[in-house]
Amino acid sequence: MTLAEAPMAEAAAETVLSVEGLTVSVATEGGLRPLVRDASFALRRGETLAIAGESGSGKSITSLAVMGLLPVNVRATAGAVRLGGTDLLRLPEGRLRGLRGDRIAMIFQEPMTSLNPVMTVGAQLVEAIEAHEPLPRREAQARALEALRAVRLSEPEQRLRQYPHELSGGMRQRVMIAMAIALRPDVLIADEPTTALDVTVQREVLDLLRDLRREMGTAIVLITHDMGVVAEMADRVVVMKDGAMVEEGPVRRIFEAPREDYTRALLAAVPRMGSRPAEAPRPRSAPVCALRDLTVRFDLHRGLLGRATHRVHAVEGVSFDIRAGETFALVGESGCGKSTIAKAIAGLVPFEGEIEVAGRKLHGQGDVTRAVRRDAQIVFQDPAASLDPRMRVGDLVAEPLVVHGVGHREERRATVERLFEQVGLSRAQADRYPHEFSGGQRQRICIARALALRPKLIVADESVSALDVSVQARVLALLRDLQQATGVSFLFISHDMAVVDSIADRVAVMFLGQIVEMGTRAQVFGDPRHAYTRRLIEAVPVPDPTHVRPPRERMASEVPSPVRLRTDPPVRLTLRDLGGGHLVAVG
Amino acid sequence: MAGYLLRRLVQSVLILLGVTLVTFFLLYVLPADPVRQIAGRSATAETVESIRRQLGLDQPFWVQYGRYLWNLLHLDLGRSYLQRSEVAELIRARLPPTLLLMAGAILCELVLGLTMGIVAALRPGTATDNGLMIASFVGVSAPQFVVGLLLLYLFGVRLHWLPISGYGTFAHLVLPSLTLGILGAGWYSRMMRSSMVEVLRQDFIRTARAKGLTRRRVILRHALPNAILPIVAMIGIDIGVFMGGIVVVESVFGWPGIGQLAWQAIQRVDIPIIMGVTIVSAVAIVLGNLLADLVAPFIDPRIRLR
Known part of the structure; x- marks a missing residue:
């Protein structure tokens, strides 16, 4: 239950933190440039206020300004941040330090660092x-x-x-x-506290934050890009865009009757599980990619003599077909082996078993020749890191053509221009460099590059995970359009169940290197049979504040490790067909 | 751990073997003739040849080298051609002053280098930062004999604060240590600055500040131990740089260490001493590096020796 459902309690609670007309600017060579303009909100005792927005909205800068932890060249230039009666912005560093961590505390996005x-x-x-x-x-x-x-x-x-x-x-x-x-502390600022975590771990951390708020009465400022997390956690919401507040209100009002166009657009872009209508099943086409008993293991050398005593069972006996024109999704949490399958198909890791791509049967890493790579292309997660910053993007897209000796210079130029238009960029942009593009545009460039050789299969490994939801929605739409136009198949690898639900035809759920459930989207998401699938689906935050989550035992579980003693190989799961191609692991 | 030490030990022995081979070969092909040095200008050809036979220098290279190794295996570094005493004894007598000088130099470069680096890193882009980095640049690029003579002139000749040369008191130690340490201080301040700037950008520094720790504690307890790791590895390598430096510095300041011994031996082609000093230096470098590697896991628990 959220406090929004108990307005009486809300009205009675005192304000612990109030931000009034906060403006934060960065010092540049051209003078002060505002990052946050005139932000005002109040936080009451025991309340959770979500600050939601996409990257560059100023939500993190706002929280750092409250903590007095802004980077050196950034400072609050106007407004006030009142904790109790004191204005933190006017406080000397020594006294502010006394409050930091004591009355106002903060947790950050990256637990690893x-x-x-x-x-x-x-x-x-x-x-x-x-x-x-x-x-x-x-x-x-x-x-x-x-x-x-x-x-x-x-x-x-x-x-x-x-x-x-x-x-x-x-x-x-x-x-x-x-x-x-x-x-x-009176106030806890949580800056994207679960963004870097797996969905089941995210669920546990969100539960924990909610329990702590109830037990200790701590007021929480929750900064997040995830509208599902907002809906589940917040009493009130501040929506930010480009450094300004767009809208503020109780969580139900924001979700049910957003007043601003931006809020409406933001909510419309959020992928929701179960929102996509069931389609008529596709006619069964021939497979363009087939895995038979794919196994990838890495030996770990430990001990005095550096002998291999342990083994990572990254992928263990995985079999599936990807049919022509189909989107096949692999979902699972970090370490489940989904990306390793992508690497095996691209010939980046040694493997056992068989991979068939466009009629060629491959039995080991050495079989993944240039011709195979021509038929199976990859789009990676981080578009900024997968484009050479010193090359023009047109040359980057043309590179696969050059490598495979396709066409002469003018033909390649024409192909690049056609590809740019296909992915929604202009021809003129081909002469620019990667840093001149936004994240979404860069991912479009990566997709254009993957399309250059007219592959039969594109492996999209977390390709939309780093993008803001509105950009993500447009890139997903682009992938669907491209599939319609070219008939390419996708192997879509993602940890995000809602995204998978919105794009996949068929889905396989992976756990510890093995498939535990596989079937059409409707079968796996509509009628999940394996306990792990259910747990994954149940853990996904639902972007609907009225959604009532069944009470659940609080857990602090960890995904078990795929590292095992060499003498102790994992038990192979057997998949049973429940009918209509819905396979579930038994035992 | 035991396995690691064993492997490092085997590696060290191989390195030392390589060092003896290369040095011995270089001295063998050297055009200067040690026998001429011993016999003097007026000696007859027969005398020269008899000395040569006596010292075994008429033998082929591999025989000479084999004999040297065999003796080395029995911890026998041979006798000096000119000083009429055991090389091991000569080195043993000269080692304490050199170790003292090295300790002084390491202290100088750490104190100077780390302080400069940290101060610069805390105020990046300011006049303090620029000034310190220019100073470190000068320290890195100035030749040691120039630095030594400058310091001598300033503090010894003009100001009379410190003795010009000699050995015995703490005052004698200051100028040679400083001369030897300034080069390293220049390097360390630059490395420390960039390492510190990098660490100060890390997320855990923000966490430490968010906890409400004092700036002093954030820097000393959180930033410094993380930033110092590359420096520790450097100290091991530095021993080698020192070994080169002490030859010059000990000569400039009349410091009775093995650097001076080596300098005299090189001038007179006293091969056993040159070999002995080289081996001792190589052992010091190997030990220094091993020590640096052994200390690293105590500073950073993520490092495991394998």
């Missing part, structure tokens, strides 16, 4: 406590332990002695939260 790698978890927690309360060491340690228990971390005594690299991402984020709440 937000903890000091050379200090134990315990030392980092104790230090946070001792910075504000002069306690004897023993007592501070007891408080640290208590905080770790509060975030439901398993074996807390042991965790105190461990270093961050010994913990998983979810565990590290729990440590971050423990550090932030150890002194029971």
Whole structure:
């Protein structure tokens, strides 16, 4: 239940944090340039206020300004940030420091890099406590332990002695939260706290934040791009765009009756599970890619003599067909082996079993020749990192043609121009460099490059994951259009269930290197049979504040490791056909 | 850990073997004739040849080298051609001053270099930063004999603050240590600055500030241990640079260490001493690097020795 459903309680609560007319500017050579303009909102005790927006909206800068943690060349140029009665912007650094971590605390997006790698978890927690309360060491340690228990971390005594690299991402984020709440702050600012986490871990962390708010009465400022998280967590919402507030209101009002066009567009772009109508099944076409018993293992060398004692079972006996003109999706959490399958098809990792691409049967990495790569192209997750910054984008798109000796210079130029138009860019843009484009445009360039050789299959490995939702929606639409126009097949790899639901024809769910469930989109999402599939679907935040989530046992689980002793291979799952091609792992 | 040490030990022995081979070969093909040095100008051809036979220098290269290695295996570095005493004994007597000088130099370069680097990193782009980096550039590019003579002139001759040369008191140690340390301080300040600037950008520094830690604690407890890691690896390599430097510095300041010993031996083609000093230097470099590698996991728990 959210507080929005109890307006009486909301009205009675006092304001703990208020931001009034906050303007934050960056010093550039041309003078001050505003990053956030005239932002105002208030946060009441025990309330969760979500600041939602896409990248560049100024939502993170706003939170850093509240904490007084802005980068050196950025500063608050107008307005006030009041915590209780004091204006934090006017406070000298020494007094602000006393409040930071004590009355107002913050957790960040990247749990992997937000903890000091050379200090134990315990030392980092104790230090946070001792910075504000002069306690004897023993007592501070007891408080640290208590905080770790509060975030439901398993074996807390042991965790105190461990270093961050010994913990998983979810565990590290729990440590971050423990550090932030150890002194029971009035305000907790959570900047994209679950964006870097797997969906089931995200669910656990969101549950935890909600419980902590209830138990401690901490007010939370939740900064997120994910409207599902907003709907589940927030009492009120501030929508930001390009450094300005677009709209503010109770969460239900924002979702049910958005007043501004931008909010409406933002909500319309959010992929929702189950929103796509069921289609008539496609006629069965011939497969363009078939995996038979694909297995990828990596040996780990440990011990005195560097012998391989352990083995990573990244992919273990995976079989499926991708038919012509179809979008086949692989979903699963990090480490499940979905990207390794993409790498095997591209010939980037050694594999066992058989991969058939466009009629060629491949039995090992060496068989993945240039001709095979011509038929199967990849689009990666990070478009900025997969385009050479020193090459013109037109040359980047033409490069596969050059490598494969297709056409002469003028023909290639014509092809590039045609491809640019096909992916929604103008011909003239071909002469520019990658940094001149936005993230979405760069991904379009990557798609154009993948299309250049007219492949039969495009492997899209988390290709829309790094994009803002509105951009993501347009790129997904582009992929659908391209498929209609060219008949190309997609192997669509994603951790995002809602995105997969919106684009896939057939879906396979992977867990620990094996497929646990496979079928059409309607079969897997509409009638999930495997416990893991259900857990994944259940964990997805629903962008609807009226959605009531069934109560669930609070968990702090971790995905088990695919690393095993060489002498102890994993049990192969058998898939049983429930009818109509709906396969589920048994046993 | 035991396996790691064993492997490093084997590696070290191979490196030392390589060093002896290369040095011995270079001295063998050297046009200067050690026998002429021993015999003096007026010696007859027969005398020269008899000395040559006596020292075994008439033997082919591999026989000479084999004999040297065999002796080395028995920890026998041979006898000096000219000083009429054991090389091991000569080096043992000269080692303490050199170790003292090296300790002084390491202290100088760490204190100077790290302080300059950290101060510059905390104020990037300011006049302080630019000034410090220009100073470090001068430190890196100025030849040691020039630095040594400048320091000598300034603090010894003009100001009379410190003795010009000699060995014995703390005051004697200052100028040679500084001369030897300034080059390293220049390098370290640049490395420390870039390492520190990089670390200060990291997410965990923001976390530390968000916890409400003092600036001092953020820098000393969070930034410094992370930034210092590349420097630790450098100290190991630095021993080698020092070994080159002490030859010059000890001569300039009349410091009775193995650098001076080596300098005299090179002038007189006293092959056993040159070999002995080279081997001792090589051992020091190997040990320095091993030590740096062994210390690294204590600074960064993510590093595992394999």
